[in-house]
Amino acid sequence: MTSPDRFAAERWFLVRGLPAVVRRSALVRRVWGRSAPALAGLAVVAANSILVVELSGKHTIDIDGHPTVTEGFVLALIVLLVPLAGLAGWLVSRIETPLRRVLAANVSLAVILLGCFFGGPSPRVIVNLTMSAIAIALIVIATASGVGSILGWAARDTMSNLALASGMFVRALPVVLLTFLVFFNTYVWLMAAIVSRERLWLAIGFLFLIAAAFMVSSTLERVRPILAAPDAVPEDEDRLADTPFGGIPDQPGADPLSGPERANVVFVVAASQVGQVLTVALATGAIFFVLGLIVVSPPLLAAWTRDAGSNDGHFLGMILPVPDPLIQTTMMLSAITFMYLSAKAVTDKEYRSQFLDPLLDNLRLTLVARDRYRSSRRGH
Structure with a gap:
């Protein structure tokens, strides 16, 4: 061997x-x-x-x-x-x-x-x-x-699927339009002007955990068959030909995945999905942020926030010439968009066929290579 x-x-x-x-x-x-x-x-x-x-x-x-x-x-x-x-x-x-x-x-x-x-x-x-x-x-x-x-792979995977992210943004236009109505809501801006940044981060973290937990639970259902036994197919030989595992036969009885390996696989799939959805949510937030810079004037800000909003924004220790309520409102809308897209990514058949199914197939191929690697090392 x-x-x-x-x-x-x-x-x-x-x-x-x-x-x-x-x-x-x-x-x-x-x-x-x-x-x-x-x-x-x-x-x-x-x-x-x-x-x-x-x-x-x-x-x-x-x-x-x-x-x-x-x-x-x-x-x-x-x-x-x-x-x-x-x-x-x-x-x-x-x-x-x-x-x-x-x-x-x-x-x-x-x-x-x-x-x-x-x-x-x-x-x-x-x-x-x-x-x-x-x-x-x-x-x-x-x-x-x-x-x-893992983080490097997730970043590369997200960048390589930017076209898919744009397609997800188009399919999310209904919620974007609804969020547009929320953006021009006096009470939203009043809350953004009053709530502290610490409470806002806690609220965003809470929403993120809910969405991430929902996404991970659905990921487990899809990944479980691969974790049980990644079945090799004839096409794997050609796909692995240019890798270090080309020419190594598939041997039955490979070592089962360990606990850390199982956690690694689940985390990789979940991180890839979170990165994809987060990219679209941040792009949506950037659109509303630029829109706010265009339309929100000091008199309008004073009217929406009842003079409670500051014309100077605070972010990561910096003081910027941007209304603080605009920063807070953009953060809230991005979090809401992230939650919606997380649910949609799990239920959208087109998203699963274009992104999740190829991702799981590549992951299955990687585990087949892992079995070849382990069997060849055991043979020697």
């Missing part, structure tokens, strides 16, 4: 978000280089903070309702931060050579250290160094534990 290259096989499973299949020693091997994509994203955040401090002269973002040209550039940096960080992480993730990955991680570390001295959220370097050390430690721990593998 031929045996696949162990390192190539383990990397194949890690890329597909199944770290529970590989040996524990494989998770900690080359952990610094495998952390490079996340470190690159953190480096973009550090570089952004340097630019913000150079432009504004402050380590905190405090922009009132009449921003200057310089403050406009700072706002642009804030808007571009997440896309640029994601782009940097994606570009680094495409690096195949381990040595180049380590080099990218080292360059990212150098940029992060520069951000501690010339940028950062605090004027005190020791505070910035401490926060950066905690962030780097969390990234390395997530990579070594396999959580980073």
